[in-house]
Amino acid sequence: MVDELSPYPDLPTLHARFAEEGHALGGTVGAYGQSVEGRDLMMLSVPATADTERSVTVCANIHGIEYISSEVAFGVVRALSTSLGRGLRERAAVHVLYCLNPDGRARCAAAAGVGRVRDFRKNLRGVDLNRNFPRPVDTGWFRLPFTGSDDEDAATYRGPAEASEPEVSQLCTALDELRPWASVNLHSFMGTFIPPRVADRATYRTYARLCRAAAAAQGVRYRRLASHWFDSYTGEQEDHQHHVHKTWAVCVESFPVTRSIRQHLRAPSAFWRFNPRDVARWVDNDVPAVLAFLHAALDLPRPV
Secondary structure: OOHHHOOOOOHHHHHHHHHHHHHHOOOEEEEEEEOOOOOEEEEEEEOOOOOOOOEEEEEEOOOOOOHHHHHHHHHHHHHOOOHHHHHHHOOOEEEEEOOOOHHHHHHHHHOOOOOOHHHHHOOOOOOOHHHOOOOOOOOOOOOOOOOOEOOOOOOOEOOOOOOOOHHHHHHHHHHHHHOOOEEEEEEEOOOEEEOOOOOOHHHHHHHHHHHHHHHHOOOOOOEEOOOOOOOOOOOOHHHHHHHHHOOEEEEEEEOOHHHHHHHOOOOOOOHHHHOOOOHHHHHHHHHHHHHHHHHHHHOOOOOO
């Protein structure tokens, strides 16, 4: 445990917690690939309790500094033994990829969270992994100007080529095999639901309903951040999942920025801008939303 980042665990402790909880549920923990620096990319798989081929995924910590996302993912695993979680397992296998960027997380821990956000957000080669996914062809007229950069020093540097980073390419391979029906991708610290960019109005409205179902399960309700017109593909995970894997996908940004400011008007480090000190409060707030989104998505046919 790194004292300056307490109560958040270091990587070995994080792995041990997921393994222990997963085994208690009859699940398995294994590596689906390795990071640039050779760290294992881990996935906990909990089988469905009914005869079904459907699966869902929960992904976290693609930005190394966003430790709270892994805590929410752990909360989802623990919830699988509750009534709502058991109901989800009756409908689908649950795969939790709880640290997509172990190199960034380790670098953040080594610096005790003190430094530039961009240095902890990206992978070892300085790529924002959530801008590195292959982008669908965008025929819309609008382009967001700030969501992906070709500048290697930028926090949102997209990399030299799509899926150039092993963390992304190996995740894409894992998703090809899993073919999840629905996925929740956990981040911080905006307090929003961000669905993928979709062109047709019917799918756009469906995502609005899914996000409302998720928000209705929360105490502090997050808003949906989306526009049918003012949006573009940025190389983010939910765009790739929806358009390539035919998955109902959403980004959940935990710990709203207003609560971050309330926690520290001037945060003592970059880490404490993105992560709440009261972990349990935001896990308890967001886990029901994750489960509600997945349940609602399983009520639907796959995206087309």
